[in-house]
Amino acid sequence: MRTLTDAKVRSLKPAPDGKPYDVKDTEIPGLRVRVLGGGQRTFVLLARFPGSPNPTRRALGAYGDLTLEEARQKASAWRKLLRNGVDPHVQQERERLAELRQRQTTFTAVAEDFIRDKLPGERKGREAERDIRREFVPRWGKRPIAEITAHDVRDVVMAAKDRGAPYQAHNLLVLGRRLFSWAIDQQIYGLESSPCERLKPKAIIGKKVFRTRILDDDQLRAFWRATRRLGYPYGPLFRMLALTGQRKSEVAEARWSEIDLARKLWVIPAERMKADAAHVVPLSDDVIAILEGLPRFKKGDFLFSTTFGVKPVNGFSKAKERLDKRMRLSWCALGRVRGVDRRKAHVESWVIHDVRRTMRTGLSALPVSDLVRELVIAHTKPGLHRVYDQHAYLDEKRHALELWASRLRAIVEPAPANVVRLDQARG
Numbered sequence: 001m002r003t004l005t006d007a008k009v010r011s012l013k014p015a016p017d018g019k020p021y022d023v024k025d026t027e028i029p030g031l032r033v034r035v036l037g038g039g040q041r042t043f044v045l046l047a048r049f050p051g052s053p054n055p056t057r058r059a060l061g062a063y064g065d066l067t068l069e070e071a072r073q074k075a076s077a078w079r080k081l082l083r084n085g086v087d088p089h090v091q092q093e094r095e096r097l098a099e100l101r102q103r104q105t106t107f108t109a110v111a112e113d114f115i116r117d118k119l120p121g122e123r124k125g126r127e128a129e130r131d132i133r134r135e136f137v138p139r140w141g142k143r144p145i146a147e148i149t150a151h152d153v154r155d156v157v158m159a160a161k162d163r164g165a166p167y168q169a170h171n172l173l174v175l176g177r178r179l180f181s182w183a184i185d186q187q188i189y190g191l192e193s194s195p196c197e198r199l200k201p202k203a204i205i206g207k208k209v210f211r212t213r214i215l216d217d218d219q220l221r222a223f224w225r226a227t228r229r230l231g232y233p234y235g236p237l238f239r240m241l242a243l244t245g246q247r248k249s250e251v252a253e254a255r256w257s258e259i260d261l262a263r264k265l266w267v268i269p270a271e272r273m274k275a276d277a278a279h280v281v282p283l284s285d286d287v288i289a290i291l292e293g294l295p296r297f298k299k300g301d302f303l304f305s306t307t308f309g310v311k312p313v314n315g316f317s318k319a320k321e322r323l324d325k326r327m328r329l330s331w332c333a334l335g336r337v338r339g340v341d342r343r344k345a346h347v348e349s350w351v352i353h354d355v356r357r358t359m360r361t362g363l364s365a366l367p368v369s370d371l372v373r374e375l376v377i378a379h380t381k382p383g384l385h386r387v388y389d390q391h392a393y394l395d396e397k398r399h400a401l402e403l404w405a406s407r408l409r410a411i412v413e414p415a416p417a418n419v420v421r422l423d424q425a426r427g
Contacts, residue, residue, distance in 0.1 A: 003027065006068050014039035022046075025068075030055075031075040033063065043071035045078055050087045058088070105189045107140040107148060113186075114179050123272055124249060126314070128175055135160070135172055136179075145183055150195040154204055161205050169205045213350050214358040217411050218334055219327075222347070223355075224412035226326035233304040234319040236290045241352070243287050243405055245359035245377045247274070248352050253312045255301040264288060264398075268378075279378045282398035284405035320352060362407060368400040376400050 004025045015021050018037030022044070025031035030046045034057070041063035048055050060066060060074050078088040111132050119125035135156055140148055153176050160169035173196065180194035201208065215223060223242070227235040240251050250268055259266050266281040273279050283291070291303070300309025313319075328347055335342035356377065363373040371381070376397050380386060 004033065004068060009033055009041060009063055009068055012041060025072065025075075028072045028075045028079075030079065031060075031072060032057070034059075043068075043075070045075050047079065047082055049082065050085065105144050105146065105191075106142055107145045108137055108142065110145045110183050110189050110191075111137060111179065114182055118178075118182060121271055123274055126253075127249070130314070131168075131172060131175055132179070136176070144190070145180075146190045146192075148180075148195050150197075150199055153195050153199060157199070157204060166205055166208075170201055170208055173199060173201055173205070211351070211354065211357070213348070213354045214361050215350065215354065219331065219347060219350075220358065220408070221334055221412050221414075222327045222331035223323075225330040226323050229326050230319070230323060232295065233306060233313050234316075234323070236294060237304045237313065238323065238352075238355070240287060240290055241355045242359060242408060243284060243290070244281055244401070245356050245363075245404075246279075246281060247356060247378075248316070250279075250378075252304055252314070252316075254303045256296070256303060257301055259283075259291065259303075261288065261291065273378060275378065275380050277380075280392065280394060280397075281376075282394060282401055284398075284401050286405040286409065316352065359404065362404055363400060366400065366403045366407060368403065369396070372396045372400050 004023065004027075008023075012023060012033065012035050015035050015037045020034055020036050022032040022034050025033070032044045032046055034042045034044045036042070043060040043063060043066055044057040045060055046055050046057050049058065058078075060071050060078070063071075066074065081088050081091055115129050115132065119129050122128065139156060140152065153173070156176070157169045157173050160166075160172055177194065177196040177199075180191065180196055183189050183191045184194060220242075224239070227238045229235070230238070237251060240246075241248065244251065244266075246268070250272060253272060254266070254268075258268060261283075264283040266283055268279045268281065270276050270278045294303055297305065297309030300307065300311070302309045302312045304313045305311060306313055306315075324347075331347055332342045335345075360373065360377055363376065364370075368376075372393055375381070375393050381389060
């Protein structure tokens with residue numbers, strides 16, 4: 001009997017009269033090549049398997065899917081299992097399930113489950129999903145979630161801090177803590193403790209300092225001129241931020257179905273609000289003018305979109321860079337009008353949320369009660385006001401927003417020096 005080779009296996013003729021025949025391998029006891037009538041060649045192992053008193057054949061795999069060497073290795077592994085009383089098919093199923101469990105417990109798999117389960121109904125769910133995919137998944141994606149350590153989490157947080165984004169560092173730590181705590185509660189991922197458990201924000205990032213940055217009048221003028229040059233969608237979006245004082249996500253994700261142009265109202269649904277309650281924003285004539293100048297898409301309902309209304313805009317980092325460049329040019333031009341050379345000076349850095357703070361600060365300079373100022377920007381009523389005062393303050397909010405629109409207009413489009421405003425003349 002000759003030792004089997006790949007060439008020998010390839011040369012085996014189809015079974016005569018359609019009756020299968022076996023060719024033994026001299027190296028591995030029980031290993032056979034079974035040849036069928038159509039010429040198909042399959043490696044089989046003839047052995048006594050658990051549950052059967054007599055030797056039986058089991059297929060190892062077709063020739064072509066397995067080489068002769070691979071078939072010998074697999075047959076040897078099966079014989080070893082049989083000597084230990086283990087059925088190879090049972091072992092294969094165990095290994096398949098273990099591999100499946102491992103795939104289901106990688107960080108990417110768990111993160112996707114978290115995104116589907118927790119984020120769709122959250123006001124900042126889209127931002128959280130973006131941060132998970134951008135900050136966590138590239139680093140930990142294929143690793144089992146139970147292997148992620150506190151050092152791994154700290155590296156991500158510190159990377160954000162080192163690139164000058166301490167607020168983002170805080171946000172990432174909070175998000176990581178939420179994700180790992182959720183995974184523990186599910187009790188299906190093999191995770192028993194969170195790597196974020198002992199990470200203290202103050203110790204690794206520093207004390208969270210609240211921002212106080214606002215745009216002064218000259219910077220507001222430069223901002224307004226720059227937004228004009230940006231064009232749709234970001235130009236009018238930034239202007240609407242300044243006029244309404246609402247949060248970036250609330251404006252960016254606004255839908256036409258939320259807008260009532262006839263009644264000059266914008267009703268932001270509860271699921272998009274931080275306080276989980278619907279928020280009504282009266283619209284000034286300046287905002288109405290912006291809305292009337294926006295395109296209307298047939299494919300989708302979003303006001304500000306680069307996908308014909310199907311999805312809201314989300315590329316704020318690049319838009320902000322463009323705005324900053326145009327804003328600096330306008331700021332320098334405004335300086336030249338006053339005889340000030342600002343070419344070597346810089347506008348203090350600012351973030352988009354500072355526009356909201358600027359608007360709220362501007363309201364404080366107007367004859368508007370503090371309660372109404374807070375309600376305009378969707379801050380909840382303080383203390384027992386929340387329980388006993390159910391007045392909507394709609395007229396009061398409208399008056400406040402109209403006053404602010406007038407004030408903003410006077411800042412960004414000041415009257416010529418030789419023109420005296422009527423309110424000044426009356427004074």
